[in-house]
Amino acid sequence: MADTFFVIFASTVAVTRVFMHIRPIASPTIKGFRLHHYMYGLAAVPTAIIIDSLTLYAVGLALFIDEATWLMRGGKPQIENYLHKYSVAGTIALVLMVYVFRGYVVAFWESSAAHLLG
Secondary structure: OHHHHHHHHHHHHHHHHHHHHHOOOOOOEEOOEEOOHHHHHHHHHHHHHHHOOHHHHHHHHHHHHHHHHHHHOOOOOOHHHHOOHHHHHHHHHHHHHHHHOHHHHHHHHHHHHHHHHO
């Protein structure tokens, strides 16, 4: 199960990075508030725990991790910062960290979902 989680997670990061590199588009803006894919990820993770979906959990965590490096640096959410070599290197480091701890990440999801579902 941990390996399946990681394949979905890594694939989501890769597809997102490739898509943003090939077609860098601005995030949707609602009344001046710009939505980024890490926000979708933050919404998907608790939803995945509630509905007991490992796939949604992997995708949500990947969307968050993909933008985490510029969030940690306090960078502006612009495409130039997203594609910067430090952002790419940081994302690779975080993906490797998730790989190393994938068993714990899945165990957290399992225990959280089991606790909520009772």
